[in-house]
Every structure is written in C-alpha cells, then in structure tokens.
Amino acid sequence: MTRGQRFFSYAAASIGVLILGWAVLIAGVYVYGGVATVSVVERTQGVNISLPIPMALVHAAVATSEVFFLDEILDEIEIETGGKFSEWGPAVLGILEVLEDVPNGTLFVAVEDGDESVRVSKTRGKFRIEVESPDITVKISLPVRSVRRIVRQIVK
Amino acid sequence: MRQIKTRTLAWALAVIVGSGAAVADSDLWLHVKVDENGGAKVIVNLPISLVEKAMTMIPADAWSGGHIMIDGHHEWTLADLRELWQEVSSTPDMTFVTVQDEGDDVRVWKEGDYLKVRVIEGDGDDTEVNVRIPVRVVDALLSGKGNELNFRAAIEALAAEGEGELVTVNDNDDRVRVWVDHTAEAE
Known part of the structure; x- marks a missing residue:
C-alpha cells in the first residue's frame, strides 16, 4: 500500500467513524428523550416551518443552566407573566404527572366548527395539539415524560 | 334572552359541579359534549385530578384561600342565598317552584340528596334543560363567610359524589351534556 493509499484509507475510516458516531449520538438523543415538534403551515404567506427539538438536548441545556442563562430566562418569564415559577412550577409538574398516567389514545379536547x-x-x-383552519395548520407534539423530567429539574 | 339565561345557568352549575368532582377520585373524568345542529361540536374529557392540579394555578387575585370573591352588585347577595338555602335544605323532599306558562314548564325540586331543576320551553323551540346538583355541594359552596363562596369545600363535597349526570340541555339545535364518570374517552 502506497503512502497515498494509506492516507486515503485512514481518512475514509475516520469519516466513517465520525458519521457512525453522529448517527449513534442522534439515535441516542432521539431514543432517550424523544423529540418535540412544532409545525406551522401558513397558507396565505406560504410559510412552512417544521421544528424538531430533541428533548435530550433540552434536558442537557437545563442541566447546564448557568451556561444557558436559565435563571435569567425564568426571571424574565416571571416578570412578563406576573407569576412566580416557584409557585406554578409544582402545579405544572403535577399536571404533567397526571398526563403521563393518562392512557394513550385519549382525546382531551375536540372542537369542530365548519372548516376549523x-x-x-x-x-x-x-401530548398533541392540532389546530386546523383554511389559512393555517399548527401541530405541536410534546413527549410528556421528557417534558416532565425537564420541568422537574427546573422546579428543583 | 330566557334561553341564554337558562344555558348560562346550566353552564355555571356544570363548571362548579364538574370542577368539584376533580379532587376526590383520581380515576374520575369530567366530560362535556356540545353539539350544535349543523354547527360547532365540542368534546372535552379531562381527568378530575388534572382539573384539581390546574386549579392551583388560578391567579392569587382571583382565588383567595380557597374562596372566590363575589362583588356586591348582584341582585341576590350571598346572605340572601344562604338564608334561602337554609330554608330549602332543611325541608323534606318537595317542589319549590313550578311555573307553567304558554308551553313553558319550569320545576325546581328537592329529591333525596339532590336539588333538581327541569326547564322545558315549548315555544316552538322544544328546549329541555335538566340540572342535578348534590345538596351537600351547595351546602359546602355557601359555607364561606361574608361575601365569599367556599369553592374548595364544594369541590371536596362533590368529590364524594362520584359518577353522575350533571347537566343536559336539549333543543332543536343544540345538545349539551356534562357528566362525570370513570371512562377516559378515546379518539
């Protein structure tokens, strides 16, 4: 094997390991926490947004909250809403715990009015929220268990 | 106007009674179904325990130590209602109100542990409203002091009642049903 061939083999192997590593990492992230998705299709302006959010990454971000200024973000939310997370956080956690126990396939709310x-x-x-009208379609999907884990971590 | 008032009353009672069911039994579900003929259809299925948790998120200014404040501008003060209710709750089973007028039929009566209201509007609309409220819930609701309703006590009282039909409204166009049971409705 010439020097060039050896270099090419090493490079190919490195790229292969890198790709495989990323694939394993992404799969792990998806499997561990699931993915929250926000999808918005606005027809009049032709806007189509689909945003998958791996919850494992959110979990990691919360765990390193000082890096991501979580306290400052929560303070800002408290100022905007006039409520204190320390007060309504446990209630949110309680709601998520109930939602986790609810069987799959449960319909909480359904409203149909004409084409909306x-x-x-x-x-x-x-937990899925779907809003459909002639102009806009919004779909939000949240893995309940992961969200509960994150909220619990924030409440602590 | 009368129809609107009837429906508003039914909804108000449903919310009070329905919310109350939340605390007691975590397996209980509050169901609301509204079906407007050719119009909107609404289905709500909520675990009572979830309603209970959500109640704790009511802002402090609307919720004061388990009581909800009532302003002083109503025709009926709470003192009037308490006095009236004391008379009603201490009586044996009987009919308190019967109104029959041009096809309309209104009846309010006490039967066992329940206060029942039945309204039939026969004026071409054929509206029928049925409300069934446990006496203990009203007792608890009016147990607050001064200008306060003891909402939390009402909830606790209702919790013990378990399953049951709370409100039904049927007319030519709309159907409303509010009830509590142990069934989670599937998609």
Missing part, C-alpha cells in the same frame, strides 16, 4: 378544528390528545406518549 382543534384537537388535543395523547398519542404514543406524546
């Missing part, structure tokens, strides 16, 4: 509809349900461990 709203559905709130729990499917495959995810």
Whole structure:
C-alpha cells in the first residue's frame, strides 16, 4: 500500500467513524428523550416551518443552566407573566404527572366548527395539539415524560 | 334572552359541579359534549385530578384561600342565598317552584340528596334543560363567610359524589351534556 493509499484509507475510516458516531449520538438523543415538534403551515404567506427539538438536548441545556442563562430566562418569564415559577412550577409538574398516567389514545379536547378544528390528545406518549383552519395548520407534539423530567429539574 | 339565561345557568352549575368532582377520585373524568345542529361540536374529557392540579394555578387575585370573591352588585347577595338555602335544605323532599306558562314548564325540586331543576320551553323551540346538583355541594359552596363562596369545600363535597349526570340541555339545535364518570374517552 502506497503512502497515498494509506492516507486515503485512514481518512475514509475516520469519516466513517465520525458519521457512525453522529448517527449513534442522534439515535441516542432521539431514543432517550424523544423529540418535540412544532409545525406551522401558513397558507396565505406560504410559510412552512417544521421544528424538531430533541428533548435530550433540552434536558442537557437545563442541566447546564448557568451556561444557558436559565435563571435569567425564568426571571424574565416571571416578570412578563406576573407569576412566580416557584409557585406554578409544582402545579405544572403535577399536571404533567397526571398526563403521563393518562392512557394513550385519549382525546382531551375536540372542537369542530365548519372548516376549523382543534384537537388535543395523547398519542404514543406524546401530548398533541392540532389546530386546523383554511389559512393555517399548527401541530405541536410534546413527549410528556421528557417534558416532565425537564420541568422537574427546573422546579428543583 | 330566557334561553341564554337558562344555558348560562346550566353552564355555571356544570363548571362548579364538574370542577368539584376533580379532587376526590383520581380515576374520575369530567366530560362535556356540545353539539350544535349543523354547527360547532365540542368534546372535552379531562381527568378530575388534572382539573384539581390546574386549579392551583388560578391567579392569587382571583382565588383567595380557597374562596372566590363575589362583588356586591348582584341582585341576590350571598346572605340572601344562604338564608334561602337554609330554608330549602332543611325541608323534606318537595317542589319549590313550578311555573307553567304558554308551553313553558319550569320545576325546581328537592329529591333525596339532590336539588333538581327541569326547564322545558315549548315555544316552538322544544328546549329541555335538566340540572342535578348534590345538596351537600351547595351546602359546602355557601359555607364561606361574608361575601365569599367556599369553592374548595364544594369541590371536596362533590368529590364524594362520584359518577353522575350533571347537566343536559336539549333543543332543536343544540345538545349539551356534562357528566362525570370513570371512562377516559378515546379518539
């Protein structure tokens, strides 16, 4: 094997390991925490946004809250809402615990009025909100268990 | 106008009674179904325990130590209601109000542990409203002091009641049903 061939082999192997490593990491992130998704399709302006948020990354960000200024963000939210997270945080956690125990396939709210509809349900461990109208479609999907873990960490 | 008042009353009672069911039994579900003929359809299924948790998030200025303040501008003061209710709750089973007027039929009566209201509007609309409220819940609700309703006590009282039909409204166009049971509704 010439020197060039050896270099090429090492480079190819390194790239392969790198790709495989990323694939394993991404799979791990998805499997560990699930993915929250926010999808917005606005038809009049032609806006189409789909935002997957790996919850494991959010969890990691909360765990290193000093780096991500979590306290400052919470303070800002408290100022804007006029409420204190220390007061309503436990209530949110309680709601999430109840939601986690609710069986999959449960329909919480369904509103249908002409060509507009709203559905709130729990499917495959995810709390789903779907709003549909002729102009806009919004779909939000939150893995309940992961969100509860994150909120619990924040409440602590 | 009368129809609106009837429906508003039914909804108010449903919210009070329905919210109350939340605390006691974590397996209980509050259900609301509204079906407007050719119009909106609304389905709400909430675990009572979830309602209970959500109640703790009511802002402090609207919720004061388990009581909800009532302003002093109502035709009926709470003192009037308490006095009236004392008379009603201490009586044996009987009909308190019967109104029959041009096809309309209103009846309010006490039957066992329940206060029942039945309104039938026969004026071409065929509206029928049925409300069934446990006496103990009203007792608890009016147990607050001064200008306060003891909402939390009402909830605790209702918790013991468990499953039951709370409100039904049927007319030519709309159907409303509010009830509590142990069934989680699936999609």
